[in-house]
Amino acid sequence: MPNNAERTYIMVKPDGVQRGLVGEIIARFEKRGFKLIALKLEHATKEHLEKHYADLKDKPFFPGLIKYMASGPVVAMVWEGLDAVKTGRVMLGATNPLASAPGTIRGDYALAVGRNICHGSDSVESAEKEIALWFPEGVIQHTMASAEWVFE
Ligand code: UDP
Numbered sequence: 001m002p003n004n005a006e007r008t009y010i011m012v013k014p015d016g017v018q019r020g021l022v023g024e025i026i027a028r029f030e031k032r033g034f035k036l037i038a039l040k041l042e043h044a045t046k047e048h049l050e051k052h053y054a055d056l057k058d059k060p061f062f063p064g065l066i067k068y069m070a071s072g073p074v075v076a077m078v079w080e081g082l083d084a085v086k087t088g089r090v091m092l093g094a095t096n097p098l099a100s101a102p103g104t105i106r107g108d109y110a111l112a113v114g115r116n117i118c119h120g121s122d123s124v125e126s127a128e129k130e131i132a133l134w135f136p137e138g139v140i141q142h143t144m145a146s147a148e149w150v151f152e
């Protein structure tokens with residue numbers, strides 16, 4: 001992959017979907033210059049979500065987190081571009097929205113850590129695992145006409 005082709009898994013959580021924030025979240029990644037290479041609406045099973053959040057299984061908030069994430073459909077996406085993992089996390093804001101800067105997604109649209117509307121991979125390794133979990137069918141490799149205006 002070229003240097004600008006890092007991939008991250010970004011998800012609009014059930015509260016983000018119910019609150020009508022899907023378009024807003026997609027628009028931010030689009031406008032920043034990232035390329036959408038996979039997208040679907042999915043009402044995930046608890047088993048699937050337990051795999052997604054396997055690293056957190058011993059945390060006290062884990063049962064509540066799985067219930068919240070299984071409470072409605074999520075929008076699963078893969079975005080590609082320069083430093084997509086770290087920049088994606090910066091765009092989402094801190095895990096606790098009260099600590100998220102204004103201008104970030106959580107800082108603009110959320111208040112509570114247990115209703116923080118979006119997910120983003122925390123490392124390239126996690127991104128690879130999450131993309132394989134949510135998109136076993138693979139992603140769509142394509143070229144954006146805008147690429148040479150976004151990357152040197
Ligand atoms: N979470 C929670 N209570 C906590 C910490 C986390 O409900 O005290 C939830 C929250 O929805 C968070 C998710 O668990 O987004 C995963 O936690 P993680 O530490 O991986 O935060 P993230 O990577 O989403 O910023």
Ligand code: MG
Nearest residue numbers: 119120121122
């Ligand atoms: Mg995390």
